[in-house]
Amino acid sequence: xxxxxxxxxxxxxxxxxxxxxxxxxxxxxxxxxxxxxxxxxxxxxxxxxxxxxxxxxxxxxxxxxxxxxxxxxxxxxxxxxxxxxxxxxxxxxxxxxxxxxxxxxxxxxxxxxx
Amino acid sequence: xxxxxxxxxxxxxxxxxxxxxxxxxxxxxxxxxxxxxxxxxxxxxxxxxxxxxxxxxxxxxxxxxxxxxxxxxxxxxxxxxxxxxxxxxxxxxxxxxxxxxxxxxxxxxxx
Numbered sequence: 001x002x003x004x005x006x007x008x009x010x011x012x013x014x015x016x017x018x019x020x021x022x023x024x025x026x027x028x029x030x031x032x033x034x035x036x037x038x039x040x041x042x043x044x045x046x047x048x049x050x051x052x053x054x055x056x057x058x059x060x061x062x063x064x065x066x067x068x069x070x071x072x073x074x075x076x077x078x079x080x081x082x083x084x085x086x087x088x089x090x091x092x093x094x095x096x097x098x099x100x101x102x103x104x105x106x107x108x109x110x111x112x113x114x
Numbered sequence: 115x116x117x118x119x120x121x122x123x124x125x126x127x128x129x130x131x132x133x134x135x136x137x138x139x140x141x142x143x144x145x146x147x148x149x150x151x152x153x154x155x156x157x158x159x160x161x162x163x164x165x166x167x168x169x170x171x172x173x174x175x176x177x178x179x180x181x182x183x184x185x186x187x188x189x190x191x192x193x194x195x196x197x198x199x200x201x202x203x204x205x206x207x208x209x210x211x212x213x214x215x216x217x218x219x220x221x222x223x224x225x
Contacts, residue, residue, distance in 0.1 A: 004156075031211065033212060033213075035213075040217070041217055041218075042118070042202050042204075042215030042216050042217050042218055043157070043202075043213070043215050044215070045212045045213070045214075048211070048212050055211075056212055091156060091157065093157075095211070100145050100162050100164065101145065101206070101211050102147070102159055102162060103147075103159070103213060104159060105149075105156040105157040105158075105159075106156050107155060107156045108155075108156050
């Protein structure tokens with residue numbers, strides 16, 4: 001079974017530029033999450049989708065961050081304009097709707113904003 | 115909201131047992147997980163426990179849950195150098211499902 005795929009793996013941009021990250025979850029997983037992991041910290045939820053609907057985006061800085069999950073499969077997270085404090089690893093995870101709702105993570109995208 | 119705390123660092127010798135501890139604040143936490151993160155990699159799910167269990171064993175891993183004290187621990191038997199990584203405790207409930215993570219414990223295994 002293929003895992004969660006993310007691209008790109010690394011991205012360096014200047015502040016005020018825009019950037020987009022892509023995630024393809026495990027096949028059949030209805031729930032998709034985006035987390036932000038700042039160096040030295042645990043991941044923090046940005047947004048949670050159930051199929052193509054948003055379940056929780058309370059921690060998403062909506063003035064600069066946006067996310068979508070068209071057709072309930074792939075998802076894109078965008079930052080526009082980026083700030084220095086957005087430098088972090090952006091992790092995508094997916095889970096099924098059964099069992100212990102275990103979340104499986106992709107390798108992440110390391111963003112550096114200069 | 116939920117708060118999850120972990121100690122920052124643990125150093126053990128190869129072959130010894132490692133015990134990584136975690137405390138959480140929300141008594142409604144239903145599922146509790148342990149993840150492993152190696153440098154430059156995503157998070158690997160190691161094991162999980164339901165809140166109605168006290169203990170779960172999975173090969174070299176033993177998870178202990180004390181609901182009264184809101185304390186979770188992960189014991190790694192016969193620790194190997196390949197176990198060197200950051201270990202995250204994470205909790206959620208049936209309603210929310212998104213994970214709340216601790217800040218991670220860096221395990222260093224010395225040969």
